[in-house]
Amino acid sequence: MSVRVVARVRPLLKAERDLDVILRTGASAAPAPVDAKSQESGDRKLAALRDRDNVVRIPNPKNEGEEYSFQFNAVYDAEVAQQELFDAEVAPTIKHLFKGFDVTLFAYGVTGTGKTHTMRGGKSLADRGVIPRLLSGIYRRSRKMEKDSNGETTVQVALSYYEIYNDKVHDLFEPPEKRTLAGLPLRDNGGKTVVVGLTEKACTSLKEFEGLYDQANNNRSTSATKLNAHSSRSHAILGVKITIRSPDQTRVSTASAIDLAGSEDNRRTENDKERMVESASINKSLFVLAQCVEAITKKQHRIPYRESKMTRILSLGQNNGLTVMILNVAPVRSYHLDTLSSLNVANRTRKIEVREIENDPIFKGPARPAPRPSMAASRQPLRPLTASVNVNMPAAAPKDSEKKDDAKPMKAFSVFSDRPQAKPVTQIRRPDAKRPSLSGEAPLARSLKPRQTLGPSNIPSSHADISAARIEAMVEKKVEEILAVRAVSEQSRQTQVRELNDQLQRRLELLEQRIEGSEDARAEGLSYLLMAKQHQARGESSSALRMYQLALPHFPNNEKLARKISILKERLQEKSSYPRQSLATVSPNKGKFGSMLSLKKEPTLTLLGKRQADDVNDYQMNNVGDDGVSSDDDILPRQNKKRATKGLHQNDEDVECLDEYENGSLSPRTIHLLSIVNSRDVSQIKLLKGVGVKKAEAIVDCLCEMDQTSSEDVVSDQPLFQVGSLAQLSTLKGVGVRTVENMRNGVLV
Numbered sequence: 001m002s003v004r005v006v007a008r009v010r011p012l013l014k015a016e017r018d019l020d021v022i023l024r025t026g027a028s029a030a031p032a033p034v035d036a037k038s039q040e041s042g043d044r045k046l047a048a049l050r051d052r053d054n055v056v057r058i059p060n061p062k063n064e065g066e067e068y069s070f071q072f073n074a075v076y077d078a079e080v081a082q083q084e085l086f087d088a089e090v091a092p093t094i095k096h097l098f099k100g101f102d103v104t105l106f107a108y109g110v111t112g113t114g115k116t117h118t119m120r121g122g123k124s125l126a127d128r129g130v131i132p133r134l135l136s137g138i139y140r141r142s143r144k145m146e147k148d149s150n151g152e153t154t155v156q157v158a159l160s161y162y163e164i165y166n167d168k169v170h171d172l173f174e175p176p177e178k179r180t181l182a183g184l185p186l187r188d189n190g191g192k193t194v195v196v197g198l199t200e201k202a203c204t205s206l207k208e209f210e211g212l213y214d215q216a217n218n219n220r221s222t223s224a225t226k227l228n229a230h231s232s233r234s235h236a237i238l239g240v241k242i243t244i245r246s247p248d249q250t251r252v253s254t255a256s257a258i259d260l261a262g263s264e265d266n267r268r269t270e271n272d273k274e275r276m277v278e279s280a281s282i283n284k285s286l287f288v289l290a291q292c293v294e295a296i297t298k299k300q301h302r303i304p305y306r307e308s309k310m311t312r313i314l315s316l317g318q319n320n321g322l323t324v325m326i327l328n329v330a331p332v333r334s335y336h337l338d339t340l341s342s343l344n345v346a347n348r349t350r351k352i353e354v355r356e357i358e359n360d361p362i363f364k365g366p367a368r369p370a371p372r373p374s375m376a377a378s379r380q381p382l383r384p385l386t387a388s389v390n391v392n393m394p395a396a397a398p399k400d401s402e403k404k405d406d407a408k409p410m411k412a413f414s415v416f417s418d419r420p421q422a423k424p425v426t427q428i429r430r431p432d433a434k435r436p437s438l439s440g441e442a443p444l445a446r447s448l449k450p451r452q453t454l455g456p457s458n459i460p461s462s463h464a465d466i467s468a469a470r471i472e473a474m475v476e477k478k479v480e481e482i483l484a485v486r487a488v489s490e491q492s493r494q495t496q497v498r499e500l501n502d503q504l505q506r507r508l509e510l511l512e513q514r515i516e517g518s519e520d521a522r523a524e525g526l527s528y529l530l531m532a533k534q535h536q537a538r539g540e541s542s543s544a545l546r547m548y549q550l551a552l553p554h555f556p557n558n559e560k561l562a563r564k565i566s567i568l569k570e571r572l573q574e575k576s577s578y579p580r581q582s583l584a585t586v587s588p589n590k591g592k593f594g595s596m597l598s599l600k601k602e603p604t605l606t607l608l609g610k611r612q613a614d615d616v617n618d619y620q621m622n623n624v625g626d627d628g629v630s631s632d633d634d635i636l637p638r639q640n641k642k643r644a645t646k647g648l649h650q651n652d653e654d655v656e657c658l659d660e661y662e663n664g665s666l667s668p669r670t671i672h673l674l675s676i677v678n679s680r681d682v683s684q685i686k687l688l689k690g691v692g693v694k695k696a697e698a699i700v701d702c703l704c705e706m707d708q709t710s711s712e713d714v715v716s717d718q719p720l721f722q723v724g725s726l727a728q729l730s731t732l733k734g735v736g737v738r739t740v741e742n743m744r745n746g747v748l749v
């Protein structure tokens, strides 16, 4: 089925005069065939409505004696009310919508020709445009469907509404301050172009719709121009998605109602810079639309859809379902060339075929094989309407006029060269019927030369003899357009660059963080390795093993490290099978846990006792195998007897300290010091006087080993090992008496 194209001529506005009317509408010499089926079904009224006047006639701008005529599916003159247009063109599409077909309705035309009036309309009931009437029809049909099915079928209506302003998509359901510079992105989804991140609002009644629609329209970009006090500066697209759920299937279809911005001649609009930029963007997208239409009808390989967001979304000729184009035209001379250009585009659009394919329903229950799985996704082939040859040429066109045109090149539209006819002024009515007629004024019509020029896309092919002045004007217009387009692209390029910079900056930061993170992790791993080596060098194999194991996650694929760990494990296992009795016999005080645990059991260890313990330690160290691996060596802290004896009597503090060593009574200072050590918190311990990070770590490691060994060898829920005295503290690995003194002296209580 081809795109249905209907023309609507608007009435004269207050500032326009009857004398300037140049358009004529009239019945085609070859009326469109009335659908036999609809007659049979008794729908004669609709058939009559649609079989109305279907030709628009416009004089040749260069020779007023000649007239071009364009035939459309229907033509609605100035007297046609909103209701009539809706009943004839839009109401019939609603039933298709409910059968699962998508419907696209769009208004096309020059600025100020009545597109918004047609689509949105006025506030009064009679003035309501196509969109509110469409919604009203949808709700009425939904209620009926739900009622007829006794509530088994439900219909949900959801709305989306967005505009394309300066080739950026903005959600009209969102307030303008939420807009981003780049607008919303488009994506291709199964052959359809979708806007990503668009708000979809469920809407249950016409009243709710009116509220939403009015609110959203306040967000639309409109401005006053010289040609239209409320000119739309954007293309507005309303999507009405209906979801019909019956017990066995769900059908989704969408009606898209599009109010395109109108093309404008900037010499007539006297637009300022901002309006110029908008205008250039509007003109560019409409120019691309015209190019798409031309490319489709000429069966060209490449259709430039992607050159503008509007053409991408409209996807004329690629969208399934039904498409109705309403061409809005102004009847007056000041629009002469623009009207001619619009008529040309619309005339070509008629030849575009649209596949009448309904959306696939979603079945409930077990999955059914899709009837044509490839069809839903594949795009339809583009082809011109084959039966549309010379559609504008009325069958009864005068033969002599054909002969007369023999020598001329073929025209895309028919030309009547009969005598100038009386202008059907009665057809072009002003909206305000009470307005006094100006027909008595001096006939200025002829003196008013059209100031606008044709764009290169829409110059009729017969215009071989265009005057130099006209060419100059065309060139001037084109240059202006190109400059404005450049301004738009420069603006968007700068935006892109800014966004790119932001993105790059963010990525750089992330990268830095990652590198820093990995470097930190590597440094940590290396420090574990270093500590492991130090432990190993000291013969503390189990500590070394622990450090190697801690290093392993930082070097996950390091075979050497894995090998070291397994060797150490083996050695430790071998050693753990050594008889422990030897130790027990050496020092009955220590029991089987070695010196530290014996210290734990003897918190009041004296220096003498300590020395005895040291002797045992030395003995044990001597019993360690060559490889330094021993079951107890890692548990037994080394002593620094020399340092202990040397530093104990240095001052009063030392004396107090010595007392504590000897009698085990703990001062608040010592209790505090021990609580810090027992906290096993490296960050706290390293702050103690004379203790750096390494020493703090060594202390914590030593305590952890004690915990581990205690829990492994004694009882699993053994409480953590606690250092109970200064003496005990001084026996820890890396801590001598001197260190204990320092630590204690530094503690403030």
Ligand SMILES: Nc1ncnc2c1ncn2[C@@H]1O[C@H](COP(=O)(O)OP(=O)(O)OP(=O)(O)O)[C@@H](O)[C@H]1O
Binding pocket: 009, 010, 011, 013, 078, 109, 110, 111, 112, 113, 114, 115, 116, 117, 118, 228, 230, 231, 232, 233, 260, 261, 262, 263, 328, 431
């Ligand atoms: N059929 C009509 N009956 C009465 N008034 C009309 C009709 N069509 C258009 N008008 C009037 O013409 C003027 C311009 O119409 P409108 O704003 O709809 O044009 P437009 O094509 O949407 O313009 P733009 O592209 O600049 O947005 C308005 O004042 C509108 O009320």
